Amino acid sequence: MIKANISGIGTALGENITNAKIEKDFNLKSGIIEKTTKLQTRYFFKQDEDLEPHILKAINQALQVAKLNLNDISCIICASAINRVAIPYNAAYIHKILNANPIIQTFDINMTCLSMLRAFDIGARLLDIHKHILLVSIDIASLGLDWEKVHTAGIFGDGISAMIISQSETGGIVFSDFQTHSCGYDLCQIKAGGYLYPPQHTKDYQKLGFFEMKGKELFKLTMQVLPKFITQSLKKAKININEISYIIPHQASFSSLAHATKMLKINPEKIINIFQNHGNQIASSIPFALKELFNKNVLKSKDKIMLIGTSAGLGLGLIIWEKP
Amino acid sequence: MIKANISGIGTALGENITNAKIEKDFNLKSGIIEKTTKLQTRYFFKQDEDLEPHILKAINQALQVAKLNLNDISCIICASAINRVAIPYNAAYIHKILNANPIIQTFDINMTCLSMLRAFDIGARLLDIHKHILLVSIDIASLGLDWEKVHTAGIFGDGISAMIISQSETGGIVFSDFQTHSCGYDLCQIKAGGYLYPPQHTKDYQKLGFFEMKGKELFKLTMQVLPKFITQSLKKAKININEISYIIPHQASFSSLAHATKMLKINPEKIINIFQNHGNQIASSIPFALKELFNKNVLKSKDKIMLIGTSAGLGLGLIIWEKP
Numbered sequence: 001m002i003k004a005n006i007s008g009i010g011t012a013l014g015e016n017i018t019n020a021k022i023e024k025d026f027n028l029k030s031g032i033i034e035k036t037t038k039l040q041t042r043y044f045f046k047q048d049e050d051l052e053p054h055i056l057k058a059i060n061q062a063l064q065v066a067k068l069n070l071n072d073i074s075c076i077i078c079a080s081a082i083n084r085v086a087i088p089y090n091a092a093y094i095h096k097i098l099n100a101n102p103i104i105q106t107f108d109i110n111m112t113c114l115s116m117l118r119a120f121d122i123g124a125r126l127l128d129i130h131k132h133i134l135l136v137s138i139d140i141a142s143l144g145l146d147w148e149k150v151h152t153a154g155i156f157g158d159g160i161s162a163m164i165i166s167q168s169e170t171g172g173i174v175f176s177d178f179q180t181h182s183c184g185y186d187l188c189q190i191k192a193g194g195y196l197y198p199p200q201h202t203k204d205y206q207k208l209g210f211f212e213m214k215g216k217e218l219f220k221l222t223m224q225v226l227p228k229f230i231t232q233s234l235k236k237a238k239i240n241i242n243e244i245s246y247i248i249p250h251q252a253s254f255s256s257l258a259h260a261t262k263m264l265k266i267n268p269e270k271i272i273n274i275f276q277n278h279g280n281q282i283a284s285s286i287p288f289a290l291k292e293l294f295n296k297n298v299l300k301s302k303d304k305i306m307l308i309g310t311s312a313g314l315g316l317g318l319i320i321w322e323k324p
Numbered sequence: 325m326i327k328a329n330i331s332g333i334g335t336a337l338g339e340n341i342t343n344a345k346i347e348k349d350f351n352l353k354s355g356i357i358e359k360t361t362k363l364q365t366r367y368f369f370k371q372d373e374d375l376e377p378h379i380l381k382a383i384n385q386a387l388q389v390a391k392l393n394l395n396d397i398s399c400i401i402c403a404s405a406i407n408r409v410a411i412p413y414n415a416a417y418i419h420k421i422l423n424a425n426p427i428i429q430t431f432d433i434n435m436t437c438l439s440m441l442r443a444f445d446i447g448a449r450l451l452d453i454h455k456h457i458l459l460v461s462i463d464i465a466s467l468g469l470d471w472e473k474v475h476t477a478g479i480f481g482d483g484i485s486a487m488i489i490s491q492s493e494t495g496g497i498v499f500s501d502f503q504t505h506s507c508g509y510d511l512c513q514i515k516a517g518g519y520l521y522p523p524q525h526t527k528d529y530q531k532l533g534f535f536e537m538k539g540k541e542l543f544k545l546t547m548q549v550l551p552k553f554i555t556q557s558l559k560k561a562k563i564n565i566n567e568i569s570y571i572i573p574h575q576a577s578f579s580s581l582a583h584a585t586k587m588l589k590i591n592p593e594k595i596i597n598i599f600q601n602h603g604n605q606i607a608s609s610i611p612f613a614l615k616e617l618f619n620k621n622v623l624k625s626k627d628k629i630m631l632i633g634t635s636a637g638l639g640l641g642l643i644i645w646e647k648p
Contacts, residue, residue, distance in 0.1 A: 047525055048525075076504075081411060081413075082410055082411070082518060082519050083407070083410070083517055083518035083519070084518045084519060084520050085513060085514060085515050085516070085517055085518045085520050085521070086406055086407070086468075086513075086514035086515075086516055086517030086518060086533075087405060087406070087436055087512060087513050087514040087517075087535065087636045088436050088509060088512060088513065088635070088636035088637040088639075089405075089434045089435050089436050089439075089635075089636070089637060089639075090434075090518075091435075091504075092436075092504060092506050092509055092636070092637035092638075092639060093506075093509060095504045095506040095509075095637075096506035096507075096509040100504070100506065102503045102504055102505045102506075102549070103503055104503075104504055105501075105502040105503070105504065106435070106502075106504040106506075106637070106639065107433060107434065107435040107442045107446075107502070107639075108432075108433065108434040108435070109431060109432065109433060109434075110413045110414075110431065110432040110433075110434065111413055111415075111430070111431040111432070112411055112412050112413050112416075115413075118431045122431075122446060122449075122450075125446075125449045125450070126446075126449065138519070140519045143519055143522040143524070143525070144410075144522065144524075177429075178429040178430075178431070179426045179427055179428075179429065180400075180415075180416060180419045180424070180426055180428055180429065180430040181426045182416050182417075182419040182420035182424065182426075182430075183420075185412060185416055185417060185419075185420040188411060188412060189409060189410075189411050189412065190409060190410035190411040191409050191410075192409070192410055192517075192523050193407055193409055193410030193411075193516075193517045193518065194406060194407035194408045194409045194410060194414075194517065195406050195407070195408060195462070195464045195467055196408050196409050197409070198467040198468065198533050199516050199523070199529050199530050199532060199533035200467070200468075200530050200531075200533045200534065201371055201372075201467065205523050205529055205530070206523050206524050206529070207524075208523060209410075209522050209523035209524045210524065211411065225426070311412070311413075312411045312412035312413070312416070313412040313413060313416035313419075313430070314416075315412075315413075315416060315430065315431075
């Protein structure tokens with residue numbers, strides 16, 4: 001397999017929104033959000049905001065970091081958890097706003113919060129025919145939050161991310177694995193958006209657009225399966241946890257981050273944690289955290305980074321990537 | 325790259341629905357559907373019908389044809405154009421109803437009508453780590469049809485399809501290419517289903533669930549780009565059209581099938597056409613047509629099959645597959 005570099009990451013955020021503002025807007029008890037979720041602040045796009053300039057900003061930033069032009073890209077994968085519209089697929093929209101050449105291939109990959117991780121794994125396999133692939137996640141959690149359920153709504157933030165993966169001589173994905181624990185299928189859902197509840201034939205459609213989560217059951221299942229999955233993956237990869245320089249977890253929640261770290265006896269300094277000021281940005285979480293690490297300028301060639309996470313489904317995913 | 329066999333296809337259909345029945349139900353002029361679309365009959369699932377037994381039927385049929393058990397499958401890709409719900413992703417649902425082992429990986433690929441073609445191409449690249457991959461498309465067009473627009477609604481049919489791709493010693497994908505002509509992004513759409521029109525914040529949401537198509541513009545663009553794409557692909561693949569034994573087109577519409585064939589001077593007997601009694605089954609069209617070909621028992625080893633089509637986007641896709 002061709003080796004994959006992550007040659008550029010770009011991001012775009014909406015407005016910084018404090019807990020105090022939300023608590024005021026939704027008549028919530030002062031301090032309840034941080035108390036319930038440990039989240040201090042997050043960024044939300046405005047409702048009805050045109051996202052096009054933000055998407056282009058993230059993509060152009062990624063191209064700039066990678067020192068590439070759009071002409072160098074021959075495949076665009078949209079890896080958002082949520083579609084823009086039901087038809088056409090998302091990547092065609094990204095292609096359109098970029099006014100891109102028709103020879104640029106496009107398609108979507110979806111694994112909810114792990115969409116970007118899965119797209120990185122799939123994209124890396126396509127580097128035999130593409131020199132550079134653009135991955136994009138546009139995840140606007142704020143549109144589906146029910147503030148009557150603070151423990152669920154309070155953990156999310158919006159984020160648009162673009163990541164360019166490129167052919168490399170060295171480094172690349174040294175191990176990846178994914179699992180599906182669909183016994184947890186009902187624990188996280190947005191019921192609207194598909195054929196199960198077609199808008200034309202569904203009463204009270206409005207409330208089906210809210211994200212629903214059975215937090216306690218989800219946390220329990222995650223703690224049952226995630227640490228084991230990580231341990232088994234490291235064993236299969238024949239890599240000791242001490243050989244991993246940094247860990248980029250999906251920023252699902254503060255408590256799951258904290259618990260998983262503890263269970264695996266991982267040095268907390270190795271873990272990139274942006275949860276408290278970004279929240280769970282769905283599929284954009286991992287690229288945002290990875291950009292945070294890149295910006296620290298601490299990475300050396302041959303450093304091994306572990307990208308891990310969970311998604312609604314319940315899906316699990318892990319990639320060990322070696323910096324070229 | 326590992327060579328890919330298509331080791332089994334399974335399908336499931338709803339009730340056979342004649343034009344006469346639709347014309348009666350929707351107060352349409354008798355004969356108008358066939359006159360407008362050339363479609364004679366199609367299959368629709370009942371509104372609110374539980375699709376689970378139908379999905380399982382298609383998957384079990386595919387497993388039976390491939391002489392495999394679910395335990396032989398290590399990856400499930402859902403390649404539907406339309407989601408079941410917004411969260412979780414579709415393949416987690418398929419995993420759940422199969423009560424599948426957690427080590428089975430799952431994710432979705434979406435390229436609207438070309439989802440199955442794109443999933444075949446991607447899936448083939450994953451056969452280095454998976455012996456057998458299950459691809460599933462659940463596309464229920466009937467839920468989004470506006471019968472006030474007969475020329476659009478009249479061309480669709482429902483279909484569930486399952487296709488198993490397997491490691492092979494011989495044959496496999498000899499060429500594939502995809503293009504994106506996003507100047508046609510607005511020509512086919514269902515506006516509901518995503519972040520652009522969140523149900524909580526959108527008035528008159530109901531009507532956004534209908535499929536809309538600018539048929540004439542779409543036909544014009546398709547005829548501008550599709551024949552050229554096919555000609556260029558054959559040239560790149562260094563394969564003469566006479567070396568292709570059969571052509572499986574996406575069953576987009578009768579007129580586009582007829583015109584493309586004529587423009588490329590293809591012997592119509594080589595083309596599998598099930599449009600008149602199935603309609604456009606979205607991403608399930610290609611698997612249904614391919615199964616029709618398989619069931620004729622005419623295929624010989626080394627026969628080259630060309631799978632081609634268009635999708636909303638406008639996307640183009642082509643795979644030349646050699647039978648092992």
